[in-house]
Amino acid sequence: MPSAEQWNWVFLAYAFTYVVLVVFVASIAVRINAARQRLGADE
Amino acid sequence: MKRYAKFVIPAALLVVVLIVLMVNLSSALVYYNTPSELVDRAGSEDRLRLGGRVVPGTVVDADGVVQFDVEDCDVAVSVAHAGSPPQLFQEGIGVVVEGTWDGSKFSSDTILVKHDEQYRTDSDDYDEATHACQES
């Protein structure tokens, strides 16, 4: 396999890692904000 | 005491289930068979998975069929694979081929590369001795 093609797989793997982790952290942040808002509304 | 029992009973059950699973499934969990195990089954119609090392110097690629020998520590089996192998395929690497016996040859339609656990930046540093053939 040519080196350039191998690098494409490597970039795919690192991009996948980045996207999965960032989306997960964002989902925590979104849920935290939603919970804080609802707690505030309960007062 | 009751709280203790509630915990121990499911735990014991799970252990029993796991032991039964491991004993019964250990044959099903074998992904492939070695050349030594499969030479006795030559002539059988079963679809089999054969795994071993591609013997250096035996690879012939012609007319869409790749021919090579697959060996373990004892015997080598001639394989004819219809189609093109994965790009990592090369002499001396591990492979698992799927197919059936065709006389004394193994006729394969699916081939997977099984690379080993060694990582070296220089190919001269590979330990050929421990990986020349696969035990078990």
Place this chain on the structure above:
Amino acid sequence: MTTRTSRSPRWPWVLLAISAAVAVTAAMVVGPDAVQGQLSRILYVHVPSAWLAFTAFGVTMLMSAMYLWKRDLAWDRRAHASAEIGVVFTGLAIGLGMIWAKPTWGVWWTWDARLTLTAIMFFVYLGYLALRRTTDDLEARAKRAAILGVLAVVQVPLVHFSVVWWRTLHQPPTLIKPEGIDMDASMFVTLMVSLAAFTTAYVAMMYKRVELARLEDELLVAERSTDGPVAGAAVSTPSIDGGA
């Protein structure tokens, strides 16, 4: 009622940004494997993902055991947080494994013992997260989850040693094995740097996810007190044990 839950610290994210930058740089400049070529760079994300999944489920087991011992919901929240992060790392390890398998083995997926058991582990821990949704009773939920959290950890050694115990397509371990490390020193150092970055990510996510778990528990308690028959008559704010 004011929100007592404090915000999680910022320092793990700063540390993560630095360690991730170092790890990615190292993984891009280290020499490629002689057989696999550039594809060997996937190792530095696939292996730490799998290890952090194992670590996360190990932490879930410890925190679950602590809950069963102390009956303090703070332990339950830590077990929950670690399990959810573990599921993400397991999914990541499976996805990266597929991206690595296609160009090396020649297939995205095959049902060998390692891959099959990893898939089962993924679904068992999804089951753990689903089990937590079966009741709003905090104590009952914590107890059920803790029992599963302790039992499910047996899958971690099962997945790790599957490549030793059974004949699989996946190669045996490179590092955690009796014969020692089967890897060049430069690659080993790169893997350790990457492992440090992934561990930092786990720690940072744990702080954040535990903060969320505290808020969600507070919310459940708050909703229970307003929905209940004593709505508006509550003298004291219902509290959650061990809020910190």
